[in-house]
Amino acid sequence: MKYGVQLLNFIRGKVEVLEDAEDIVQDVWYQYSRLSNLDEIENISAWLYKVASNKVTDKYRRKKNESLEDYVYHNEDGELYLREILLWDDREDAETAQFKKRFWIELQKALKELPPLQQLVFIENEIEGKTLKRIASEQQENIKTIISRKAYAVKHLRKKLEPLYKELNF
Numbered sequence: 192m193k194y195g196v197q198l199l200n201f202i203r204g205k206v207e208v209l210e211d212a213e214d215i216v217q218d219v220w221y222q223y224s225r226l227s228n229l230d231e232i233e234n235i236s237a238w239l240y241k242v243a244s245n246k247v248t249d250k251y252r253r254k255k256n257e258s259l260e261d262y263v264y265h266n267e268d269g270e271l272y273l274r275e276i277l278l279w280d281d282r283e284d285a286e287t288a289q290f291k292k293r294f295w296i297e298l299q300k301a302l303k304e305l306p307p308l309q310q311l312v313f314i315e316n317e318i319e320g321k322t323l324k325r326i327a328s329e330q331q332e333n334i335k336t337i338i339s340r341k342a343y344a345v346k347h348l349r350k351k352l353e354p355l356y357k358e359l360n361f
Contacts, residue, residue, distance in 0.1 A: 194235075194236060194239055195216070198216055198219065198239055198240070198243055199212060199213070199216050201240060201243060202215050202216055202243050202246075202247060205244075205247045206247060206250065210324070211250065214334060214335075215243060215246045215247060215250065216243070218246050219239060219242050219243050219246060222242055223238075223239065223242070290355075290358075293355070294352075294355055297351065297352060297354075297355060298348070298352065300351070301347065301348050301351035301352065302314070302348070304347065304351070305343075305344050305347055308330075308340055309340045309341075309343050309344040309347075310344065311330075312326055312337055312340040312341050312344060313340075313341060313344035313345070313348070316341055323337050323338055323341060
């Protein structure tokens with residue numbers, strides 16, 4: 192359609208990441224394709240730009256994709272990211288080794304409580320280091336679905352690991 196490039200440029204001017212702009216364009220075209228009353232739209236161009244503008248607004252309203260990297264503990268030594276716990280060296284001291292062991296046990300318990308698809312997305316992204324886009328491609332899912340699964344998983348894990356968080360903050 193003749194609006195494709197112009198619509199992408201319009202959206203691209205409003206979002207920072209090209210992939211986000213492309214996703215929004217795709218959403219706009221999807222919404223357009225689902226219309227059953229095309230003859231009722233007086234100005235298709237205006238409709239497309241209005242939908243695109245609304246999609247951009249929705250993107251910024253939505254919560255930022257949550258990550259374990261956002262989960263920060265503050266102690267007297269400064270900040271400690273939860274992901275760093277995964278990489279702690281057991282040889283540091285007995286207390287650190289014990290805490291890491293407990294952390295892994297609690298993390299595994301909490302992961303088992305998740306629905307399988309949320310669990311899979313979390314493990315592949317946070318532990319195996321795959322990008323959410325790659326996971327979406329491999330699972331043949333919409334990126335938004337993958338982001339949603341990850342967000343639910345992180346929310347659940349944060350709640351379950353809260354006692355360990357408090358323990359670190361003495």
